[in-house]
Amino acid sequence: MPNQRLNPRKTPRQSRSQATCAAIVEAAARILETEGSQKLTTNHVAALAGVSVGSLYQYFPGKDAILAELIRRMRQDMVADFEAAATELEGRDIAAVVDVLTAASLRHHLRRPALAQALEREEAGIDLSAETRSLKTRMRDIVVDALRVRGVDRPERTAFDLMALSGGIAHAAIQAGERDFDDLHARLCRAVKGYLAAAA
């Protein structure tokens, strides 16, 4: 049974409401990025968003719901990126697939590195909404399909490993403060292609 206290309370139609809601989410993101998750308190989020606590609770049933929303958006963006990449890749070979998908993965991690990191840490601690879980499934399926179509053996497990490798490199790079996209991308491609070659 999905936790109702993780879904937003209302999806505001009026522009004033939308602005409030967006301000809350963005404030939460900034706090996670710059102050850490222990400073993510409802009062602090509201203050940084320039809103009253009361307003925060109009839109979110609790602190975790804001976190859940942030994660949902992150996953949603990522799925959109992956889907765009998959479409673009139709008819191209496996090397192109690796180039494009690893690029998408890295881009995602490097856009707001501290935020991506923080959200990944928090993701383990709350039970996600059904929607967010389905987004994760869809993301994996995109990779699996891209591999299967190109005749890669054991596509599920391979997809799992490729995403794990990407995540590992991205995680370590962010932690170490590396931000050179091209360099990281080259190294990540090398690892993934090496893995695929060894598997064959």
Place this chain on the structure above:
Amino acid sequence: MPNQRLNPRKTPRQSRSQATCAAIVEAAARILETEGSQKLTTNHVAALAGVSVGSLYQYFPGKDAILAELIRRMRQDMVADFEAAATELEGRDIAAVVDVLTAASLRHHLRRPALAQALEREEAGIDLSAETRSLKTRMRDIVVDALRVRGVDRPERTAFDLMALSGGIAHAAIQAGERDFDDLHARLCRAVKGYLAAAA
């Protein structure tokens, strides 16, 4: 200036004190493993360790110090494993190095998977003691040296990437509930060797 409040208060010589200290640390570990970090409260740790809160504060200046000690021990164990592996590897080729070091890395993650995961999450949130930081450096150096000695190009960056790949696979595997050491080890070796082959 390293945070003094992260070091244990006294290094107890008497066995009773040592036992108390160990009980506290182990209680904290068990809570992280089975109840999650939000349940890691000083009162709860003390109760599970069978001591009073007062005693806990005799040995540790605060909650984070317990966490820091847990992390220090984890890193210490890991360094010991790596050092043993490095010694054992003297005179053997790069393939053996990869086999043995990835095995050590995986073993570390799978011994108490939930704990390893939790500690990695917490590591980001507290500033570590100088000692712990030096342990992390030493671990990296062991790998760097093992690579350099065998003529691997750009040993620092390669070591960094290899550890990142290991960490990524281990992390994803634990998250997904995979516990088959041999299978994981084979896949990880494949990725690492593929990476090294591609680099050459």
Place this chain on the structure above:
Amino acid sequence: MPNQRLNPRKTPRQSRSQATCAAIVEAAARILETEGSQKLTTNHVAALAGVSVGSLYQYFPGKDAILAELIRRMRQDMVADFEAAATELEGRDIAAVVDVLTAASLRHHLRRPALAQALEREEAGIDLSAETRSLKTRMRDIVVDALRVRGVDRPERTAFDLMALSGGIAHAAIQAGERDFDDLHARLCRAVKGYLAAAA
């Protein structure tokens, strides 16, 4: 000085306004009956009444005013019932008076038992409007007069006691879930008549 914040803001002449006002009062009544006084919030009342909070505040200066109005209406109904009974009783003997007035009292309590109970509880917590207080006085006077006219000794105190006995039986019966009007009425009459006989 009576609390101005307990009187309705305007006595609406237009039928639409009257309907809105009635809807608010009835919504509050239903909440008290079925959800308890802690769920009696202005937002909830407004929602159940099908109006906005803003409108609610057009008609009532605050939450307590709604409660006060509910109490006033209850007392008003009761006075009307008692006055009708008193008129009907002209020329009849004391036994008839007891029969009819106890019946009126019980009917009042049993019409909406949960509501009557809740309002009696709330009555203690807010200071009533002058009008409501005068309604309570009038009710008592009706009983006092009915007794005095028929030569009952110490009519004030006797009226007080008779109403207390009625209230006690009604309260206990509702609490215990008894709803058999005739049975309760018989027992209550017995108590009251016994009291009067003993007084003589």
Place this chain on the structure above:
Amino acid sequence: MPNQRLNPRKTPRQSRSQATCAAIVEAAARILETEGSQKLTTNHVAALAGVSVGSLYQYFPGKDAILAELIRRMRQDMVADFEAAATELEGRDIAAVVDVLTAASLRHHLRRPALAQALEREEAGIDLSAETRSLKTRMRDIVVDALRVRGVDRPERTAFDLMALSGGIAHAAIQAGERDFDDLHARLCRAVKGYLAAAA
């Protein structure tokens, strides 16, 4: 299933703890007596008790638990009084029973009238502990037995009515500010004896 959050957290053995616990309960009683139930907040209780909120929560899991404890004590005292009365009454006639039990009931209500009133109001709003419920049962049984032994017809229902009559008189008297025990007792006895006589 009884609500665990209504039972005290620990029954303190040390005298310091006992004093703290007693201070909390007494402070809550005084607030109910003099300020009303809406002022019964945990912070306020703690402040009046001269204790920190933290201490309050050491002994009680929440606000309602304090209320529940207050009610339990009231019922406990009442049962003790009734039991003493019942013992004292052995071998005496029904008139003595009425005299003594009504006296006990009135004494209970008049000892701290505002408190008794407030607790009775609150009793409806929380689900009592099993112990408190059994106290109420026992109280009723004492009266039932006293009546049955003396050959009163339908002892259960009669006991119910007699207690309802007592409660009604006591309630109304307190509300009206009457404190003359003897006068009230005489009137209450008259009502009860009248009821019993009419029943025969």
Place this chain on the structure above:
DNA sequence: TATGAATGAGTATTCATTCAT
């Protein structure tokens, strides 16, 4: 040294009320 009672700042959350639209 060990204990655990006491502390109180800090956090989540609600709800009566206002006011711009």
Place this chain on the structure above:
DNA sequence: AATGAATGAATACTCATTCAT
């Protein structure tokens, strides 16, 4: 007149830390 978004004071409750015994 009506709406409902916004407000923020008030409230329940937790938990790291201290200190008298």
